Amino acid sequence: MSGFERVIKSLSRVLSWVAGGSLLVMMLITVANIILRPIYRPILGTPEIVEYGLVIVVCFGLACTAIARENVSVELLVSRFPKRAQAVIGSVTCLLSMGTMAVIAWQSAVFGWEQQMIDERSPVLLFPLFPLRYALVFGCIVLCLVLLLDLLKSLVEVVKR
Amino acid sequence: MSQITIGLIGIGVLFLLMFLRMPIGFAMVLVGFIGFIYLGSVEGALYVMGTETFSNISNYNLSVLPLFMLMGQFAFYSGISEKLFKTAHKWLGHLPGGLAMATIAGCAGFGAICGSGIATAMTFGPVVLPEMKKYNYDPGLATGSVAAGGTLAILIPPSNLFIMYGILTQLSIGKLFIAGVFPGILLASLCMATVYIQVKHNPNLALSTPATTMREKLASLRGISEMLALFVLVMGGLYGGIFTANEAAGAGAAGALLIGLIRRRFTLQGFISALVETVKTTGMVFVIIIGAMIFNRFLTLTGIPDALVKFAGGLPVPPLVIVAVLVVIYMILGALFDELAITLLTVPIFFPVILSKGIDPIWFGVVFCILMEMGMILPPVGINVFIIAGVAKDVPMYTVYRGIGPFIIPMVITIGILMAFPQLALYLPNHMK
Numbered sequence: 188m189s190g191f192e193r194v195i196k197s198l199s200r201v202l203s204w205v206a207g208g209s210l211l212v213m214m215l216i217t218v219a220n221i222i223l224r225p226i227y228r229p230i231l232g233t234p235e236i237v238e239y240g241l242v243i244v245v246c247f248g249l250a251c252t253a254i255a256r257e258n259v260s261v262e263l264l265v266s267r268f269p270k271r272a273q274a275v276i277g278s279v280t281c282l283l284s285m286g287t288m289a290v291i292a293w294q295s296a297v298f299g300w301e302q303q304m305i306d307e308r309s310p311v312l313l314f315p316l317f318p319l320r321y322a323l324v325f326g327c328i329v330l331c332l333v334l335l336l337d338l339l340k341s342l343v344e345v346v347k348r
Numbered sequence: 349m350s351q352i353t354i355g356l357i358g359i360g361v362l363f364l365l366m367f368l369r370m371p372i373g374f375a376m377v378l379v380g381f382i383g384f385i386y387l388g389s390v391e392g393a394l395y396v397m398g399t400e401t402f403s404n405i406s407n408y409n410l411s412v413l414p415l416f417m418l419m420g421q422f423a424f425y426s427g428i429s430e431k432l433f434k435t436a437h438k439w440l441g442h443l444p445g446g447l448a449m450a451t452i453a454g455c456a457g458f459g460a461i462c463g464s465g466i467a468t469a470m471t472f473g474p475v476v477l478p479e480m481k482k483y484n485y486d487p488g489l490a491t492g493s494v495a496a497g498g499t500l501a502i503l504i505p506p507s508n509l510f511i512m513y514g515i516l517t518q519l520s521i522g523k524l525f526i527a528g529v530f531p532g533i534l535l536a537s538l539c540m541a542t543v544y545i546q547v548k549h550n551p552n553l554a555l556s557t558p559a560t561t562m563r564e565k566l567a568s569l570r571g572i573s574e575m576l577a578l579f580v581l582v583m584g585g586l587y588g589g590i591f592t593a594n595e596a597a598g599a600g601a602a603g604a605l606l607i608g609l610i611r612r613r614f615t616l617q618g619f620i621s622a623l624v625e626t627v628k629t630t631g632m633v634f635v636i637i638i639g640a641m642i643f644n645r646f647l648t649l650t651g652i653p654d655a656l657v658k659f660a661g662g663l664p665v666p667p668l669v670i671v672a673v674l675v676v677i678y679m680i681l682g683a684l685f686d687e688l689a690i691t692l693l694t695v696p697i698f699f700p701v702i703l704s705k706g707i708d709p710i711w712f713g714v715v716f717c718i719l720m721e722m723g724m725i726l727p728p729v730g731i732n733v734f735i736i737a738g739v740a741k742d743v744p745m746y747t748v749y750r751g752i753g754p755f756i757i758p759m760v761i762t763i764g765i766l767m768a769f770p771q772l773a774l775y776l777p778n779h780m781k
């Protein structure tokens with residue numbers, strides 16, 4: 188499992204750097220627009236670029252959020268249970284989370300395919316929209332892999348004597 | 349089964365999954381999805397999963413959140429927080445409980461450039477706790493003052509909760525921000541008074557630090573210049589109508605970055621960490637947003653929000669009674685759940701009630717934020733208490749809770765004052781361009 192874990196963690200680290208770069212672009216384009224607006228002219232389609240950036244930040248950030256265990260959960264009850272019970276509950280909730288994210292990935296792929304077929308584009312800059320949907324699919328799949336890692340760990344805990 | 353019953357069952361299942369430690373965002377998506385299948389159709393539910401997720405992660409208005417978070421992170425790595433505390437230390441240190449008061453003042457100052465109560469507590473905890481330990485501060489008072497001080501960041505603009513409240517209710521984020529200024533200053537002052545009274549009453553709680561000369565005090569003011577510059581840039585730009593909330597956030601982040609670069613306080617490592625930390629928090633926030641939006645679609649189908657408006661509208665009680673009931677409900681919810689999730693789940697339900705009773709929505713937003721501040725420190729689930737207990741590993745959790753207890757009083761007083769004098773919150777936004 189350690190090999191799988193290493194791959195997932197490296198992948199999510201690289202993705203978080205890409206997301207960080209995208210965040211920086213969002214900031215820079217916003218500031219450039221503020222500065223250029225009065226002295227020259229506004230940058231065409233700034234909101235579209237920022238939206239594009241936001242999609243990348245969220246999609247590529249999902250995995251590292253999960254690895255850092257930053258997703259908010261209520262510790263109150265389960266942390267008082269015995270270790271094995273915790274592991275059983277953890278496996279079930281992990282599986283449910285994976286299923287949920289898989290449905291989102293699937294639906295995003297469906298929408299992405301439709302947008303690709305009709306060549307839907309953003310209104311001002313005419314960026315194609317389907318790659319963003321596929322970015323979401325990709326982000327959800329990597330998140331599912333992170334959750335799979337958690338699931339495997341919980342299962343090991345369940346069967347451990 | 350009536351639709352409302354199904355809605356209530358859905359809420360019950362959601363609570364159950366949350367208490368079973370399922371991440372709140374995923375739990376909301378799951379229950380919302382299954383509930384939508386039950387009340388609507390499979391196709392409809394699948395459609396909601398696809399559209400609702402994407403429309404939120406590609407929402408220009410929501411881009412304001414990561415940009416403000418980035419500003420807070422850059423400000424942290426620029427060392428602005430430490431300087432703020434040092435200045436407050438010089439001015440207040442010699443007073444009874446001066447370091448705890450300086451902590452609250454520092455948190456309030458950092459709150460003016462950071463929108464997250466958690467991040468502010470996290471930033472100040474490691475800076476101020478060792479210092480207070482050195483001066484023999486009671487661990488409860490020391491930890492309580494950081495945990496409570498941190499929460500000020502969500503009332504003092506910029507504030508992540510005001511942003512979410514504004515987006516959900518389509519109110520101006522700029523006006524909400526401005527409305528938080530006076531109540532924020534009032535609450536920070538009352539929290540400092542709470543420290544003063546405690547230590548005056550029981551001097552064993554804290555040693556005084558040596559007094560400083562006026563020259564030292566004045567010289568230390570340079571330490572707040574960076575915070576002030578950023579605050580004036582962001583809030584001045586918003587108040588003057590020069591830029592939108594999104595642009596203010598972008599400009600603020602760039603400003604904080606620039607300060608770090610000019611003062612040569614940024615390492616490459618710090619720069620990357622600021623970006624990656626913001627990405628992680630953004631992921632966390634958006635999972636909750638997506639979850640809440642999908643869950644809300646299900647809730648709308650159940651008719652619960654409409655039923656609630658009709659019920660509350662029919663009650664022959666004055667609006668302030670409704671507000672009082674909401675205050676109690678939010679204190680209970682805040683004690684149990686994450687504040688962002690509460691905002692996303694309950695504001696769409698209660699907001700129509702607020703409007704139907706003729707209560708000023710901006711004023712209520714301010715009261716709401718103070719209630720969420722309370723929720724961040726009330727047991728059993730006070731997130732800021734957990735965070736500070738994590739930083740001060742030698743202090744047991746119940747000591748932090750004991751220390752934080754007195755800070756509930758200034759929060760309640762502030763809400764009372766706001767009820768008596770709504771103008772305290774509304775004067776500035778009513779005079780905004």
